[in-house]
Amino acid sequence: xxxxxxxxxxxxxxxxxxxxxxxxxxxxxxxxxxxxxxxxxxxxxxxxxxxxxxxxxxxxxxxxxxxxxxxxxxxxxxxxxxxxxxxxxxxxxxxxxxxxxxxxxxxxxxxxxxxxxxxxxxxxxxxxxxxxxxxxxxxxxxxxxxxxxxxxxxxxxxxxxxxxxxxxxxxxxxxxxxxxxxxxxxxxxxxxxxxxxxxxxxxxxxxxxxxxxxxxxxxxxxxxxxxxxxxxxxxxxxxxxxxxxxxxxxxxxxxxxxxxxxxxxxxxxxxxxxxxxxxxxxxxxxxxxxxxxxxxxxxxxxxxxxxxxxxxxxxxxxxxxxxxxxxxxxxxxxxxxxxxxxxxxxxxxxxxxxxxxxxxxxxxxxxxxxxxxxxxxxxxxxxxxxxxxxxxxxxxxxxxxxxxxxxxxxxxxxxxxxxxxxxxxxxxxxxxxxxxxxxxxxxxxxxxxx
Ligand code: GLU
Numbered sequence: 001x002x003x004x005x006x007x008x009x010x011x012x013x014x015x016x017x018x019x020x021x022x023x024x025x026x027x028x029x030x031x032x033x034x035x036x037x038x039x040x041x042x043x044x045x046x047x048x049x050x051x052x053x054x055x056x057x058x059x060x061x062x063x064x065x066x067x068x069x070x071x072x073x074x075x076x077x078x079x080x081x082x083x084x085x086x087x088x089x090x091x092x093x094x095x096x097x098x099x100x101x102x103x104x105x106x107x108x109x110x111x112x113x114x115x116x117x118x119x120x121x122x123x124x125x126x127x128x129x130x131x132x133x134x135x136x137x138x139x140x141x142x143x144x145x146x147x148x149x150x151x152x153x154x155x156x157x158x159x160x161x162x163x164x165x166x167x168x169x170x171x172x173x174x175x176x177x178x179x180x181x182x183x184x185x186x187x188x189x190x191x192x193x194x195x196x197x198x199x200x201x202x203x204x205x206x207x208x209x210x211x212x213x214x215x216x217x218x219x220x221x222x223x224x225x226x227x228x229x230x231x232x233x234x235x236x237x238x239x240x241x242x243x244x245x246x247x248x249x250x251x252x253x254x255x256x257x258x259x260x261x262x263x264x265x266x267x268x269x270x271x272x273x274x275x276x277x278x279x280x281x282x283x284x285x286x287x288x289x290x291x292x293x294x295x296x297x298x299x300x301x302x303x304x305x306x307x308x309x310x311x312x313x314x315x316x317x318x319x320x321x322x323x324x325x326x327x328x329x330x331x332x333x334x335x336x337x338x339x340x341x342x343x344x345x346x347x348x349x350x351x352x353x354x355x356x357x358x359x360x361x362x363x364x365x366x367x368x369x370x371x372x373x374x375x376x377x378x379x380x381x382x383x384x385x386x387x388x389x390x391x392x393x394x395x396x397x398x399x400x401x402x403x404x405x406x407x408x409x410x411x412x413x414x415x416x417x418x419x420x421x422x423x424x425x426x427x428x429x430x431x432x433x434x435x436x437x438x439x440x441x442x443x444x445x446x447x448x449x450x
Contacts, residue, residue, distance in 0.1 A: 003031045003036070007048050007078060018101030020326060024108050024351060025052055027358070030435035034422050046449075047441045048253040052393030056080040058154055059100065062128060064146040067136055076147050078126035079107040080160055084443035087158055088124030089114055089379060091193075094143075094172065096131040103127055105326070106165070109350055110379070112436030113372040116411045117380040118307035124160055126151070132167050142343045144175035151176075152183045155190055157390065163192040163382050167327065168196050170205070178320060185271060189389030192382035201385035204378075208348060209243025210323055210401070211377015212369075213251065216346035218412035219367035219428070220319075225343070226405050228252035233317035233337075235259045235310060236269075236324035237280050237287055240348040241374070244321050245273055257312045259302075260287050267297040309333040316340040323348035331356035338364050347371035357431060372433040375410050380407040 002063055008026055012164065015021065032046075036043055060076040077100060080088045090110040093102070111123030155162060164173055173193045186343050194200035194209050202212075217227055232248050232255045234241050245255040254270045260280075265271070265287045275293055279285055288299055290349055300311040308426065313320065313333035320342050326349065334357035338347070344367040351371055353361070361368040381404055388395055411432075420430030 003043055004033060004047065007052065010049075011052055015101070015104070019105055020105040020351070021101050021108060023327075024105045026123075027355060027429070028108075028433045030432045032437055034430075035434050041445075042441055045441075045445050047444060049080065050444065051111070051437070051440065052108070054079045054081045054104065055083060058102070058151075060150040062146045062150070064139075064142045066139055072143075074128050074130040074143070075124070077103045077151060078151060078154055078160070078162070079103050079124060080154075080382045081107040081123045081125070081168065082263065082440060083110045083122035084440050086117055086122045087156075088160040088224040089121035089163075089382065090123060090125040090378075091127075091163045092168045092169030092172075092176075093125070093165040094130045094132050095127070096129055098127045098129045098248060102215060102326075104315075105349055109372050111440055113376045115381055115436040115439040116373055116432060117376050117383065117407050117415060118410055119407070119415075120382040121379065121382060121383050124162070125165075126162055127165065127168075127422075130167075130279075132172075137171070139321070140172060141175045142345075144172050145179040148179035149183065152180050153187070155180075157189045158384070159340065161190060161192060161382070162387060163238070163379070166238065169193070170200075170214075178362070189386050192385040194385070199274050199385075199389055200295060201381060201388055201400055202395065203404065204385055205239060205382045206243040206246065207381035207400075208240045208378030208406055209245070209323070210247045211322070211380070211404055212240070212244050212346045212348040212374050213247040214377065214405055214408040215369045215374040215412060216319055216321070216344055216367075217251070218409055219344055219346065219369055222416065223343075223367060227319065230254070230318040231256055231316070232319045232321060233312050233315055233342075234255050234321045234323055235264075235312040236322075237276065237326060237347065238323070240275070241321075241323040242276060242280065244323055244348055245271055245276065245380065249273065250320075253319070255321075256317065257315060258287065259312050261302065262286050263288060263302050264300045265290055266300065266311075266315060267294060271334035280361075309336070313337050317342060319344040319346070321346055321348050322352035324352065325349055326351045327354050329353040329357050331360060333357060334360035337367070343367060345373045346368065348375050350375065362429065363425055367426075368428060368430045369403060369412075370432055370436045373415050373428060376411055377404050377408055380404060384426035
């Protein structure tokens, strides 16, 4: 279909060097070919050209003073990608690797992810190239206040509701919220992932990880299997990885790895979750410190795998949970996982597998849950937080968790049913992209050319 090809070529010309964004756009558009053959009206309506172009992109300067008195300057971004289904919704990422292309790819993925939840939320994303690593709490506060000093005029509980992502957790959301309140004079649900003390939702912190595990359960159940007794490989050591590990233990599985930017931890008898939480949530130190308590565990420094994949994926496991970052799992990793007998991959991170790695998984017909489906539990629970804020209620953990489970099952059903509808029943990438796209595209058509 020349149309898809031309749209991708036009994107390359108009947005130079946004490689992660092309990667995300290419995957979605390639999956849509069979849909366009059956429903050419999407092409007549120019939906493809409209959906790859953000409705609005905000870029701003963030100036703040570090502890030594030096003025620091960072870039700030918010991409308001698509509001056909509801207010823009998506996290903020603070990481030195962040560029406008990173935020655009994340915002694009968010549109389809949010659509798959079935909840009324549009897609957006934001962030900064600010590196929180090694910064004091007061520096983090000053940075967050400076960032919000510009962002506050672009967001609101019915327009755009940011949340956390890599480098943005409850501490940062607190500082961002305080500054929003000071500048706007309003106490309202403008951010999610808030502290439980003042408007946060029970279960939000755990939701992305728990959701990725529920999604794996759904995929395995469709194949007559469960997670019980399965050895699991998890990458990352942030919020998503920690609560993936927690839920895996609850379901009788054995998570044996986690990783941070400096190295991979392999503990054959299972990761010590209490210690992991202590190292990452309280002390905020490198995973290498784990060996002080468990000298029998293995620590593999990242530098031993330069540009050649990731140590986590070279270990033997039944189920894999990539929960670190984009493109952390390359083709050689996929090959190693398949060679070691992996049967299920559920992505807690956004686009963690390269396009070539995804092709390997699909060709092998293992159970593969792409991030935009498998990690949607976080944003879904953010929407539950919005619902609680606007009705001035606080739901029980049981209620939130039951709803999260329901949403993950709903997403799995949509992906599987849509994949079957297009005669490729094991291909949940195809199912996720077509189901997510169709929901957004139909809303855009009904709302007219705006
Ligand atoms: N950053 C998360 C994601 O990638 C959560 C976004 C949200 O809760 O708004 O979906």
